[in-house]
Amino acid sequence: MFSWFANPLRFMRLSNWLAPVCYVLAALLIGWGLWQGLWIVPKDEYQGGDIMRVMFVHVPAAWLAMASYMAMAAMSFVWFIWRHEVADIAAKSIAPLGAVWTAICLATGSIWGKPTWGTWWQWDDARMMSVLFMFFLFLGYMALRASMDTRQKAARAGAILAMVGAINVPLIKFSVEMFTSLHQNASVMTADGPKMAAVYLWPLLASALGHTFLFAGLVQTLMRAEIWDRRTAKANAKLMAEG
């Protein structure tokens, strides 16, 4: 299956129609989810009143922060083992988007946290801390790639780091949970916990799915740009060689 996708030409043909489809689905799902979330569903006073509506952005962002890092690590692994160039292009393209969604998750978490917890930043929230370290993993990955002098080296260094990060994520999460469970004040907030009323479920799911499609579409667009970039660089190098 990997080999089937590994062909850049096939990827270009596929993403040519798949990316726009992703964007349309994303617009529909996010549009419906936000309309429901912001105007239709009742507010929950226990979750901070109207501010809880930020959930319809915050929860999808949290889901994508985790999922995108795992996707990046998986692509790195595929590249490291089989050296399929498209896998490296995918890992490279996921990184900045993952960082943006991670930042969105942190920002919306802060905005939600201020009225409910009374603070912009809650050190003893395990999810918030985990997402923060995720953000640093993305930054480190991008900085490392950017500092390598050829794209082959960037691919190798990035893959090593993404894999090291991925096997550390469970340990980081575990230690952070241990850290926060000791410092925890009784908090009313469980963003995606069992207290979730059913009325929020569908808009939330639609929104999460919509964000996923948006992410998938943007990854494809970035990958297409990268493939064009590499083609151009190759063509230029060939022209230079021919003098």
Added chain:
Amino acid sequence: MSPAPIFSAFRQALGEAWAGGAGALLPLGFFAGAAVLVPLGIGTDPATLRAVGPGILWVALALSSLVTLERIFQADTEDGALDLWLQTGAPASAIAGAKTFAHWLAAGLPLALISPLLALMFQAEASADLLRNAALYGLGGLAFYFWGGVGAALSATVRRGGLLISLIALPLYVPTAIFGALAMTDAPGSDSAPLFLAASTLFALAVAPFAMAAALRLAAD
């Protein structure tokens, strides 16, 4: 395969760590300096200092490991020693592990050994706990050195690699810092924290050498 190259790599790294920068004095100076800045920043209330002391020493230990690690593989790529080590036939992971261990021995372990002294300055009671804590700093420092070593190997060919190492290593330092600091409190769960610290250090010792090896082969490429 003969283990001789691994011992030689260890010896060379030990000599290098000792010769470069006044032996263990430089990292010690950095460690003490970073710790001593804290009371200047947060005030001298003994109760506060006693509470934050162990954590401050963990932070200072993490920072000084990053500072001493910056050059360990970068120097090898610049002077050509890396090329020689990669051609000995010994596994690159063993060579990298031996070198990192040597640097911990030369620069990391001395920090753990003087930690009781700094702890006293942070108003800790003089007791056997300080020696136990020193052992924990030694153990956690080993994990810092190995994860930092991954960052150092990945940025071996990067100018101003030190900043990059910090960014790469920071998330990897989290479990060690948490377990280590927790082991020095009397919070519930702190009894098992030394075990978690030991386990996460073993994890670092088991995984990091392979990542370093892959990164060093890349640096030589």
Added chain:
Amino acid sequence: MLTGVASPLLSASGLGMIRGERVLFTGIGLSVEAGQSVVLRGSNGAGKTTLLRILAGLTRPEAGEITRNGAHHWFAHREGLKPHETPRTHLALWAKAWGSSVNVDDVLARMSLKRPADVPARYLSAGQRRRTALGRLLLEDRPIWLLDEPYTALDSEGRALVLELIDHHLSNGGGIIAAIHGESGFVPANEVVL
């Protein structure tokens, strides 16, 4: 002592290398038999060092095959000398790493390094550092020598010494692949132009 080897000491075929988007070389093949030398030629940046690194197994080629029959010595621009090491400790360290029983004092004498034998490398001249690194070639008998610009930073006496080592190695049935920019000083069996 190394005579009678039927297959080449080292052979490579179809080697190709890309750096970034630049094709350094393609379709390079070479072969070194016992007692033979090959000189790599090419202008600066043509990829001589890269080709040597590929032959040493340090750099992975984009394409091609390499077969080595025997161990090799590596001698390049960067000597692998640490600032705190002296010629004596450096050679002793590598003798130990390779499990060699050669007397380090003999090597120091051969390389005219008796006088600076205990001076740390950071105080040595470039030529003395080169001689120290060349001394490694004498620590262990290895059939293949990979030399990158072996004459750099050496005076005429040093050049003569290198030439002597090369002659001796070849007449003992060793093989040499060297990247040399100017005069090689010896007649290579083959030249590879990049």
